[in-house]
Amino acid sequence: MTNTSATTLRLLFPQWQGGNNPAYHFGSQLLAWLAPEAAGPVERVEVARPDGGTLRAEGGIVARSALLAQNSDARRLIDKHRPDRLVVLGGDCSVDLAPFAYLNERYGGDLAVLWVDTHPDVITPKESGHGHTMVLGNLLGEGDAEFLQAVKRPLKPRNVMFAGRRDTSEAFPEILAKETEVFERLGLRTGGPAALAATSEPVLEWLRSIGAKHLAIHFDLDVLDPTLFRSLLFSNPDPSVPSVDTYPSGRMTMEQVVRLLSDVAGAVDVVGLGITEHLPWDSMALKAMLSRLPLIGSPAR
Secondary structure, X not given: OOOOOOOEEEEEEOOXXXXXXXXXXXXXXXXXXXXXXXXXXXXXXXXXXXXXXXXXXXXXXXXXXXXXXXXXXXXXXXXXXXXXXXXXXEOOHHHHHHHHHHHHHXXXXXXXXXXXXXXXXXXXXXXXXXXXXXXXXXXXXXXXXXXXXXXXXXXXXHHEEEEXXXXXXXXXXXXXXXXXXXXXXXXXXXXXXXXXXXXXHHHHHXXXXXXXXXXXXXXXXXXXXOOOOOOOHHHOOOOOOOOOOOOOOOOEXXXXXXXXXXXXHOOOEEXXXXXXXXXXXHHHHHHHHHOOOOOOOOOXX
């Protein structure tokens, strides 16, 4: 159902500060290299390279000023083209704030959003200081006032559905309580990994029920099972990094995600796709090793 004459802007957005993880910067670059060649314009959001320094919290959010500046630059690049469709290659989850806000304006405030993610990203600075955990909350018109300035037309809660989401562990009571409150108050719909393992019908039924015409898809790679795909936060091999084992990891396979998104694309006009949270640990380790080898690197003497 895609309009092939429409303009599709590809936005390269190597934002890493929202998750406070420098590896997202390289992960975004590699993702952009792996992706098929773009048929339309390509722009790159200005993002400072990680320099080994420590990011500090500003008003309850880590690297607030950098995130706001990068979001503003993303919107500037989008407005330069005024595209019908957007592909965003991130970066952490918060890269979809400006693109999805724009698309909801572009389609008259009636954009549907499928959030393919293990985590809902609807909490506030009271529960977490990391911007990538609150991006969908911002798009729904909730959360930090400065980030809400980027959302002229909040998403309608009925137009949002989660795919692959798992409940947050009771080891994080404040986060779990906030997510539960938001889901109950707004009536947000969820199709978990088990419900979508063999069928896309829960999502297709939702699209029919709201009469969706235009859909944006947020695809966080951490919805994938880390035992099958290792380039995820949960697979960080660095023993000095605190474990995230108590936080729910993904349970979907690549084929399940491809089937789901293909079925969705056959039922509604997909106008946005954001791919986020790529952390290619093996490629990074290999890159570091190559830099230390004779003849091609700079080995220590």
